[in-house]
Every structure is written in C-alpha cells, then in structure tokens.
Amino acid sequence: MMDLYSKNDNPFKGNFKTLESLVDRISEVFHCPVTIEDANHRLLAYSQHNEESDQARIQTIIGRRVPEKVINSLWKNHILAKINRTDEPVRIAQIKEVGLGDRIAIAIRKNNEVLGYIWALEVERKLSDQSFPLFKQAAQAVKNQLLQLQGQQKEADEGVNEFFWKLLTGNVRSKKEIREKFVEFQLLPPVFFSVVVFQFQEVISKENQQQIFYLLSTTQQLKVIFRVFDEKEVIMLTAPNEDKYTENDLKTFIREFITRMSNRFSINSITGGSGTISQDYTDIERSYQEALFVLQCQKKFPDLTAQLFNYRELGIYRYLDLILEKNRLEHYENHSLKKLKQYDLKHHSQLFHTLETYLNFDSNMNEAAKALHIHLNTLSYRLKRIAEIGEINLRDPHQKVTLFIDLKLERLQEKEHL
Amino acid sequence: MMDLYSKNDNPFKGNFKTLESLVDRISEVFHCPVTIEDANHRLLAYSQHNEESDQARIQTIIGRRVPEKVINSLWKNHILAKINRTDEPVRIAQIKEVGLGDRIAIAIRKNNEVLGYIWALEVERKLSDQSFPLFKQAAQAVKNQLLQLQGQQKEADEGVNEFFWKLLTGNVRSKKEIREKFVEFQLLPPVFFSVVVFQFQEVISKENQQQIFYLLSTTQQLKVIFRVFDEKEVIMLTAPNEDKYTENDLKTFIREFITRMSNRFSINSITGGSGTISQDYTDIERSYQEALFVLQCQKKFPDLTAQLFNYRELGIYRYLDLILEKNRLEHYENHSLKKLKQYDLKHHSQLFHTLETYLNFDSNMNEAAKALHIHLNTLSYRLKRIAEIGEINLRDPHQKVTLFIDLKLERLQEKEHL
DNA sequence: TTTAAATGTTAATTGGAGTGCCAAAAGAAA
C-alpha cells in the first residue's frame, strides 16, 4: 500500500482530531503496530493494529507506561541516549530479557526539547531505510498534535504549582480547602505523604527540568503528586504506591534519583532530603522545612550526604543547633577537648583528631588505626594519653556520648566560622 | 596550788574581759597548757603556758585551727562523739600518729548545743579525777564568755545571709556594691567561686545546722564564704584555697561532705551539686541555678547521684530537657525503640531493657550479660534480634548515640509521668 | 483436642579477631 503515496506526498497532512486517529494512520502507512509515548514514556496513544506485538508493548499498554525495566535496559544499552540525540529514526535490535522485539523509534522534538517518541514494531515485516523520511514526517505531525495538548496542560499546571507553594508555605490551613483543590486537579489525596527536596549545584535550567520530569515520571517506587522548581532546588510532594510508607522507601527513592541523574544526564553532586512522613496535610509546611534542614545538615557534615536522607534519621544532628545555642549562652566548653587541643598545640600531636576518629569508628581500634594510618599500638598509646590528659574514661558511655556530641559541635562551629 | 581554792569555791567566777584572760586562769588552776576551741575546732584562745606542749597543739595554734587529720583521727576513735555526748570531762590517751599527747577535754555546751571545747594537756602532770568538777566549772565560765561573743556575731551573720540571698537571686547587679559588701563583712573577695547546694531528706533542723557548720569549718580543702539554709537545702558559696579551682576539688568536697555527714552524724541520702566555677560575681545566680539543676538530674537519674556533681560534668543531661521539648513539638518518636517496645509487648521479651543495659555498659557484652543475669550468648542473640527488629546497626556510633539519648529521654518521661 | 511444624529463645563450644601490656627503638625537648 506504500505505493499509494508518492515520495513527495505527506500522508500525515491535515487535521487529526485525536492522537488516536493519527497513530492509526501511521500504523496503516508502515504496516506495523505503532505506539506514541510522551517524553516520560507515558503511553499517549497506540494503534489498533491487531497483529502480534511483543511483550514490552503489551505491558506498556496495560500499565499505560513503559515498564521501568524496559526503560532501564534501553538506557543501559545507550539506545535512549542515541534517540534523544538524533532527529533520525533509530533501529533497535530485540532485547529478549525484557521482551522487546525489533523496532524503529524516533524522537518527537520541538527545537531541542524532546516531547515524546514514536515506536514502530517490526513484528510483521522489516522496514527499509527508505521509510525513514516518512518517519520524520510522522514525527512532525505528532509534534503538532502534542503541542496543542501541552498548551492546555500547562495552564492547569501553573494553578497546581501555585497551590503547592501555598501548601509548602503553610498558607492553606483548612483541610476542606485542600480536599477541594485535590478534586479540582483530579488528584487522589494521598493517605501518607512526605516532602522531598533535591538541591543542585547550579540553578536548574529548562533542560534540567525536562530531565527531572523524565526521571520522576519513570520511577515507579513512588508517586510524585506535586513538583515545583525553585532556583537550585526541586521540591516535591511524594506519596507511596501502597498503603505503607517507610523512611526506607524515601531513602531508596532519593538515592536512585541522584545516581540516575548522574548516570543518565551526567549531573552530579545533587543532594536530597526528605521530611517526616505524615498524614495531616497541614504538616506539609513542616515536612518541607525538615527536608531543607536535612540538606543543611548534609552541607555541614558532608560525611552524611550519602547516608542520611530523612529527617527522622538525623538523630542527634536534629539537636545540634539547639545545643550550640545553649552552650554559647552558658559559655560552655568541653574541658577534656580543651585540654587535648592545648596539648596538641604545644606538642604538635594529634590527640584531638585521634579521639574524633576513634569515636567515629565506634571505638574500634583496628578501623580507627587504619583510617589514621598509624600502628595499632600507636593508637593504643595515644588513647591512654588522651584518657590521662583529657581526664576521660573511655569506658564510660556517658562521657563518650558527650564527647561525640561536643566533637560534632566543634565541627559545626568550624563550618560557621568559614 | 590547787589547794588555794577550796572545793566549794569557784575559781572562774567574776568577769573576765577577754577569753585570753580566762584561758590563762584555767591553765593556772590545772597547771596545764589549755586550749579553747569553738564547735568547729577553730582556735579561740590558748594559755600562755610556756611548758612543753605536743605537736597537735603547736599545729593548732599556728594554723589557728585543729588540723584536719587530728579531727579525723578523733572521730575515727569515737572520741569526739563521746565528748559531744557527755557533760563530763573525757580522758584522751595519746595518738602518736597525729602527734597528740594525753589530755582531757570537755565540751562547752548550752542546753544540747555544743559551743566549743576546752583541752587540757597532761604534759607536765596527770590530772586526777578529782579535778573533774572544776573542769565543769571552767566549761561554764567559758560558755558565758562565748555566748556574749556569739550574740555579737549573730547580728552580723544575718546581714551576711541577706546579702548572700541577694546574690543568689541576682538582686545585686553592680560589682561595686558587691565589693563594698565584702569589705563590710571583712571577707576577702575570692577570685574563683562556685555555688554548692546540698539537699537533705528532711527539713534541716537547728541541730543539723550545727553539724553542718561543724563539718564545713573543719574541711580545709575549700573555703566556704557564705552558707545559708533553705528548708531541705544548704546553699553555699565556695572558693578554693589556692589560685586554681577545678571541678575535681568540688567533687571531692561534695563527696566527703556526704560521707562525713553519714559517718559522723548518721545523716544519709544527702545529695549534692555544684554550679559552674566562675570569676564574675554576677554569675552567682546562674551557678546557683546550675547546682539546683544538678540535683534535679540526680533525682531523675539516681544512677548519677554518686558520679556527677558538677554542672559541667552533666554532659548530655544538660540538654535532655531541651531535646524533650523539641521532640514533643515535632511528635518525634524513635522508630527503633518503638518497634522494640511493641515486640516486647507481643512476645514478653526484654529487648528494650537489654539494649538499654548493653549501651549503658559501653557495648561491653560481658558486663551487660552479667548485669542482666543472662548467658553471654543469650545477649548475643538478643542483640542480633534487636538489630533486625529495630533496624539498628549497632556498629554505627551515630545510631548508638542517638539511641543512648533517646533511651535517657524515655526514662525522663517515665519519671515525669509519675 | 491432639499432633506436628514452625518459630522463638537459651546454652555449649569453637576459632579467630580484637585488646592490653611489656620492652625496645626512635624521636623530641631540656
């Protein structure tokens, strides 16, 4: 049937009322099952071609999005990167592990921004390279359709953003109002939620925003209900997929987001934090502030950046500010640490740092010695001296806890003086 | 010469202008070196007898008080207790270790209150029991003299107390005023000072007050500048004897005061605390509040009572109130501890208490197992379960410190609910 | 209700890792 259209004719011209009718036309032209996704691999439309299609397509249609494992696989094989880079259609060999058959894909783009993808499955017959110009015309046609849809979407989006900001800043107090808004935006109010904030090195560009949107909508561990950009930060309201919501879910979400931003888009040094999980919408503001506090702590104690993401996990770091203030008021100074510091100055020793390392390694001599690059017995001797000079009993947990905290406070003050 | 006075005559009748003239008269009568001390073994007067006297007397005269080791020795040998108990003179055999020769002593008392002592040394000749009635007459005469002196003293004292209360409550702000008052009371303003508070089980009686006065003036580690009684408490302003003043000085002072009150007067369960050592007199109020805070902590955590006396030593206990308040505000609850508690309830286990003990014994399995009366391996197993159920990594110092503090907070809350 | 299976808890034994102590060597300060 391909012959029906001459080379110079554009079979996708004219107004298609819906994306569905357009996808059917494309399918007709290529004699293939065709799928159209948005930039985030959400299913937009699929052809009613009743021929065989592969496992990946079936799952995509059923789940209304491309399964995560398929996306991961396409990234790992550098296929998505290639599609995003070029205007040309890309041939994709089958990937059996994820049930993906041979297919051809092309990105739908406006200038440099990717709006979505067209996928054509080669289950029935292989498409020759001669069909490539036609593919590009198809992509053009879909682009026009998408832009129309996006235009409508955006207006609604901005209303959502405004509402989210109100929630974050505690300007919506009544629960009734919140519930109504959720209905208005056609969102299901989540039972549990938590605010997550990611902080970037630079101000987040439009391009970055697209990339973030992309990642967020492809992760399926978590629902992201609202998201909003603020200079170097993305703030989002997250909810669980299931009934339970644990700190661990948030932890893995944040971890994966950061590694994926790094692996896929080479954007590094992102930090992330989350506030307390709550059920009460009036707690959103606090959850937001808590997430910000986590980021502050990570900045002050870089060791934590890879470990502590949730406010509840911060443990003693939650108290440090409070304690520091009290100590300043009372002119408090840890006697032992003071003496050790004085001794270090006089004798060019490193008792202070030795003690800190020792305590940070949970009083494990071996590990501490390794970290300090000194002999085990050297550490043993130094600890004996530390106990003498600082009048410390290193077997008294209370003294150790006090020292641990006071050492953290010292670090905190160092940072503040810079 | 004794024959000069008939048995019924009183050789100590009449007005002696000074205590010195009276002591000389006594010495004449008994042909002995005689010393008069107040209830606190401070030298009041001594005879100008130029015969030999023993080492103890010489030191007493030079130091203007009985050396502490002599007092201790007299207590240990139950001599002072006996003197205090009876109206009769008491014979004292020599105690070579402290340079004390044979002597006779009698308490000077008004009703039950001991005002002081008369000591007669038997260096030249032994006194017979027949002189005992004379001794009692001498004591009577000294009593009258002392009462006159005390009367004058008391008036001055009350002015001092009032001033001390003003200092404690922060009602004297200007340093000039403070300095002037010190001069008025003929006191040397100390360079360093700290407020010490002792708390008794019962309201402090007049008798107790005497005992406390006694102990305070016999301890020589420390100068007690002011002291004042308030219901169950004694509050005092202490200063060092030397230029330095360390927390350790205060610690030993408090410890010894408590043990001595117990050993000598059988007054038990006294608690003591001290505020920060300072040089600025306007800090007296704070030092007082801090001493009170130490006592509060000891009440809430009885384990500490024998260990922590100084505010600076309180370590994390200084922060607990603050942290508790913050946690309440944020509805914070330690996740791990919550799970352990729930598990304990379900399975009638003791994971919570096990963890607490383990941490309180500085993660020493052996000691913790002993304290819990369980087998080492039982503890090992429980810790494994604790780690699983509470999602705790018992090798992470930060988690451990957090748990340690949160466990203390739990204890604190228990106390508060009672 | 009884029985069997599963789960949770305690105790004994073991090798290996971690720790404390002594003496000697190296370095720094008086």
Next chain:
DNA sequence: TTTCTTTTGGCACTCCAATTAACATTTAAA
C-alpha cells in the same frame, strides 16, 4: 648528653561471632 615522649613489635589473653543442639512457645493442621 640526659630525660621525656612517642612509635613499634611481640606475646598472652580476652572477647566476640558463628554454629549447633536443646528447649519453650505459638501456630496450623489433622
């Protein structure tokens, strides 16, 4: 130089994790 402080090596000892068996308690099935 001497004296004090610091580092290192070696040795004996303690402590802890892992395994296994035994016992208690709960759950499920017969």
